[in-house]
Amino acid sequence: MLHSGQARIRSFRVVPDLPPTLKPLLELAHNLWWTWHPEAVELFKRLDRELWQETYHNPVKLLGLVRQSVLDRAADDQSFLHQLNSVYARFRAHMTRNSWFQRQFPTFLEAASAVHDGVTDPDPSQGPLRIAYFCAEFGLTECFQIYSGGLGCLAGDHLKSASELGVPMCAVGLLYRCGYFHQYLNADGWQQETYPDIDFPNQPIHRLIDPDTGEQYRVTVDLPGRPVTIGVWRCNAGRVPLYLLDTNFPENRREDRDITRTLYGGDIETRIQQEIVLGIGGVRALEKVGEKPTVYHINEGHAAFLALERIARLREQHSASFDEANRAAAAAHVFTTHTPVPAGIDRFAPELIQRYFAPMLPRLGLDAEGLLALGRANVFDKSEYFSMAVLAIRTTNYANAVSKLHGHVSRTMWKDIWPGVPEPEIPIGHVTNGVHARSWISPALMKLFDRYLGPDWQLDPTDFEIWDAINELPDEELWRTHCRQREKLVTWCRKRIRKQMRARGLGHDEVEKAAAALDPDILTIGFARRFATYKRGTLLMQDPERLRAIFNRSDRPLQLLIAGKAHPADGPGKELIRQIVKLASESDHLNRVIFLEDYDIEVARRLVQGCDIWLNTPRRGMEASGTSGMKAAMNGVINLSILDGWYDEAHDSSVGFSIGKGESYDDPGVQDAIESRALYDLLERQILPEFYQRDESGLPRKWIQRMKASIRAYTPRFSTNRMVGDYTEQYYLLAHGVARSLAAKELDAARGLAAQIGRLREQWSHVGIRRVESNVSTAVPVRTPVRVRALVALGGLKPTEVRVQLYHGEVSSLGDMVAGATVEMHAVEDAPGEAGIYTFTGEFNASGSGRRGFTVRVVPRDDRLVGTLLPGLISWYQHDDAGASFAPSSDASRFSATPRPGEPVSVH
Numbered sequence: 001m002l003h004s005g006q007a008r009i010r011s012f013r014v015v016p017d018l019p020p021t022l023k024p025l026l027e028l029a030h031n032l033w034w035t036w037h038p039e040a041v042e043l044f045k046r047l048d049r050e051l052w053q054e055t056y057h058n059p060v061k062l063l064g065l066v067r068q069s070v071l072d073r074a075a076d077d078q079s080f081l082h083q084l085n086s087v088y089a090r091f092r093a094h095m096t097r098n099s100w101f102q103r104q105f106p107t108f109l110e111a112a113s114a115v116h117d118g119v120t121d122p123d124p125s126q127g128p129l130r131i132a133y134f135c136a137e138f139g140l141t142e143c144f145q146i147y148s149g150g151l152g153c154l155a156g157d158h159l160k161s162a163s164e165l166g167v168p169m170c171a172v173g174l175l176y177r178c179g180y181f182h183q184y185l186n187a188d189g190w191q192q193e194t195y196p197d198i199d200f201p202n203q204p205i206h207r208l209i210d211p212d213t214g215e216q217y218r219v220t221v222d223l224p225g226r227p228v229t230i231g232v233w234r235c236n237a238g239r240v241p242l243y244l245l246d247t248n249f250p251e252n253r254r255e256d257r258d259i260t261r262t263l264y265g266g267d268i269e270t271r272i273q274q275e276i277v278l279g280i281g282g283v284r285a286l287e288k289v290g291e292k293p294t295v296y297h298i299n300e301g302h303a304a305f306l307a308l309e310r311i312a313r314l315r316e317q318h319s320a321s322f323d324e325a326n327r328a329a330a331a332a333h334v335f336t337t338h339t340p341v342p343a344g345i346d347r348f349a350p351e352l353i354q355r356y357f358a359p360m361l362p363r364l365g366l367d368a369e370g371l372l373a374l375g376r377a378n379v380f381d382k383s384e385y386f387s388m389a390v391l392a393i394r395t396t397n398y399a400n401a402v403s404k405l406h407g408h409v410s411r412t413m414w415k416d417i418w419p420g421v422p423e424p425e426i427p428i429g430h431v432t433n434g435v436h437a438r439s440w441i442s443p444a445l446m447k448l449f450d451r452y453l454g455p456d457w458q459l460d461p462t463d464f465e466i467w468d469a470i471n472e473l474p475d476e477e478l479w480r481t482h483c484r485q486r487e488k489l490v491t492w493c494r495k496r497i498r499k500q501m502r503a504r505g506l507g508h509d510e511v512e513k514a515a516a517a518l519d520p521d522i523l524t525i526g527f528a529r530r531f532a533t534y535k536r537g538t539l540l541m542q543d544p545e546r547l548r549a550i551f552n553r554s555d556r557p558l559q560l561l562i563a564g565k566a567h568p569a570d571g572p573g574k575e576l577i578r579q580i581v582k583l584a585s586e587s588d589h590l591n592r593v594i595f596l597e598d599y600d601i602e603v604a605r606r607l608v609q610g611c612d613i614w615l616n617t618p619r620r621g622m623e624a625s626g627t628s629g630m631k632a633a634m635n636g637v638i639n640l641s642i643l644d645g646w647y648d649e650a651h652d653s654s655v656g657f658s659i660g661k662g663e664s665y666d667d668p669g670v671q672d673a674i675e676s677r678a679l680y681d682l683l684e685r686q687i688l689p690e691f692y693q694r695d696e697s698g699l700p701r702k703w704i705q706r707m708k709a710s711i712r713a714y715t716p717r718f719s720t721n722r723m724v725g726d727y728t729e730q731y732y733l734l735a736h737g738v739a740r741s742l743a744a745k746e747l748d749a750a751r752g753l754a755a756q757i758g759r760l761r762e763q764w765s766h767v768g769i770r771r772v773e774s775n776v777s778t779a780v781p782v783r784t785p786v787r788v789r790a791l792v793a794l795g796g797l798k799p800t801e802v803r804v805q806l807y808h809g810e811v812s813s814l815g816d817m818v819a820g821a822t823v824e825m826h827a828v829e830d831a832p833g834e835a836g837i838y839t840f841t842g843e844f845n846a847s848g849s850g851r852r853g854f855t856v857r858v859v860p861r862d863d864r865l866v867g868t869l870l871p872g873l874i875s876w877y878q879h880d881d882a883g884a885s886f887a888p889s890s891d892a893s894r895f896s897a898t899p900r901p902g903e904p905v906s907v908h
Helices: 024-029 032-036 038-047 049-054 059-065 068-075 078-096 100-104 150-165 268-288 306-318 322-330 350-364 368-373 388-394 404-413 443-453 465-472 475-503 508-516 544-551 571-584 601-610 628-634 646-650 668-691 701-714 720-766
Strands: 113-116 119-122 131-134 169-174 182-185 191-194 205-207 218-223 226-237 240-246 295-299 333-336 398-401 523-528 558-563 593-596 613-616 638-642 657-659 768-774 785-793 802-811 817-824 826-830 837-845 850-860 905-907
Touching: 024 032, 024 038, 024 059, 024 078, 032 038, 032 150, 032 226, 038 049, 038 059, 038 068, 038 078, 049 059, 068 078, 100 150, 131 150, 131 268, 150 169, 150 226, 150 240, 150 295, 150 720, 169 268, 182 475, 191 571, 218 268, 218 350, 226 268, 240 268, 268 306, 268 350, 295 306, 295 720, 306 322, 306 350, 306 388, 306 720, 322 720, 333 388, 333 720, 350 368, 398 404, 398 720, 404 646, 443 465, 443 475, 465 701, 475 508, 475 523, 475 593, 475 601, 475 701, 523 601, 523 668, 544 668, 558 601, 571 593, 601 628, 613 628, 628 638, 628 646, 628 701, 638 646, 638 668, 638 701, 657 668, 668 701, 768 850, 785 802, 785 850, 802 837, 817 837
Parallel strands: 131 169, 131 295, 169 240, 295 333, 333 398, 523 558, 523 613, 558 593, 613 638, 638 657
Antiparallel strands: 113 119, 182 191, 205 226, 218 226, 226 240, 768 785, 785 837, 802 817, 802 850, 826 837, 850 905
16 A cells, blocks of 8 residues: 555546436436435346445445446436436426425525514514534445444434425534444454445545635634644435535644544544534534524534534624523524433533633633533532533523433433423423334335325325325235245345355354254344343343243244444443354254344344344333334334333334333343343243234234234334424424524524523522412312412512412322422512512312322513523422511402411312
């Protein structure tokens, strides 16, 4: 190898030379629209099927390698040209058609107007919407490995659905030179990693060229002691452009050129550098290429530094304070957390943050302590590490988890940011993840959907009724299609097994014996995911003897296909893989336990399309959402899972199987023992008997009904089209409108809001509830109106600046209020002789018997505070002020027989 340091190397790019009639192939190859349209894939396969496999399904590389004679024949083949023209017409229709978003929200595609006193002015809350979606990884296709797993695949599917729905979006990520590692196992079954370079010239990407200079668009970010140059590339996913950032430029230091070398690679310094490039560099890159986002979606905390760059820019553009700029910026930010444990969040030592961000402090208008506080759950704990998730939460108005259960876990995890706020009211919602159906459903099954549901079954995220037509799909057709998929999977696995076992040095007989162990006609279980210990990849193997007995039944045989990567630094995860390989090497029927190396999009797609059962065994509460089970369900594969993540809200016993009922355990060993036994019981008593129960025509009718129910229930509900529709309606449009309103007229509204928040914080120490009275006794009849009067001190605030609320609900045996509800109280009079003291009244009905109670609280009132709460600004009723005088109002006679103010009462 000749290194660039030894000689100046001038490089150039060699591009395919296609006959004129085949030119559309180039456009198709360079837009990842082809990845979710099998008819486009078939075009490239027709040119050279072997080369399609050798290039790992990369049409750009295929067109550069295919023989000229093949291209010339295709150019004269009327059948091929007809197919090409048909596919290209469908592609052009996708790029230009009137989409769901255009039909639903036309005012957000062009400048809207409002009429004031006969004068038409731009409506600041509407106008063109543009979402910038930031993520550290994107899984779009197997040949372009800039992803590691679920987060990346979710991000890739998000872009595909945005394109399907016409949601105006662009995206920002990093262009990793080597991407994520490739996995292989040594002779002992221990995971090994390799990091081959990604062949950029043969990927569906191109350098973005500045027309003014003729050079690639570049921006810089400042790292300690030097600037770093970043180049901008573009990848197209249908209508959505993905901008990818790359630091591999000669003017950068060698270590800086390696910032974008590997996904999640290097040490903690590399990680903070990558996140500066992604967040700060990403905002600068979008401006450089002419993008003008109105909403910024921070998908996981890796990109949260973008908030600092946006705040600094708003300060510079409008001579604003930090608080004013933060209010304006946060209104346009949406943060999605995917992590259910604090340890999974990127955190940096305070001294590291200070070293990297000291030069930025003047632009932010903060001192070092002010910046560090943005990343702390407890702003007063100076020993706390700087959390990227906390930074995102503190600089966004809208935060969400990725399943209903994960929403509860996230609110519990971050409750300290909002002291005094009940968990259900902590401003972290949820949008349950989905998957892009056309990317994961087998082409054969898609043809059935097209036939029985109509060709537009995926285009409307709200049309769930269309899926009732699945019942009209003949059992025979569905079962025959699924059996063919299982047969294709087994054939593919055999090839893969031969390849990986030869690489381990096994002999011919051992290789063929292992490949022959798979059977295309028996129950096939799939388990494929990242090998972290909490996912419990060996739960099925807790009792080897019982497992052996299940596998040895000749009348009800089964096989288990396993895939997954452990993080390179995760020794316990690697040990789980080694244990599986060791167990599978035993001579009895456990040789039908197969570990498939180098888990990626292709392996996942093959498995979810061809298995019968999809197994998932995480510790409950540890999986934020999980999406592989959704992909399987859309293919009629039945889920067998712990009630965690998405499956906790999706499970229906008529559709799939649950391991346990969502119990919690203090002892992990006890949990593993109980849940492994439950798993064996399900296999022995329900799953295997039902799968092998056939009628006179040889069909497992009950199983087929489960398959239909799975497709019907889960495909529309857990698609990214539904998910992107939810983000659009619940977050994007709201953030767009609020942000534009706050930014109008040189940030006038943002300045006013910041000033009001400052006023609230200044006065809040004077806010308190002096006394609470009610008309209830210790026992009252059901549905009795409970009338409450509160004497509230507001200091210098006015009643219109706060909400005084009754908070009532069921009371537990420990005195805690369960599932509280709020009722607004209304100011009725000032307390005579006391400035800043007001009387508020309200009432609720004592519904439901049992022990119930109420209290009173005060929170800020400001219609400009949308989607968020102000940490620390909440005052609860504690006790009556001993020396306070309370002059009863004129209707005080209706308050009688009061218990101790706020004491729980029993309702009969």
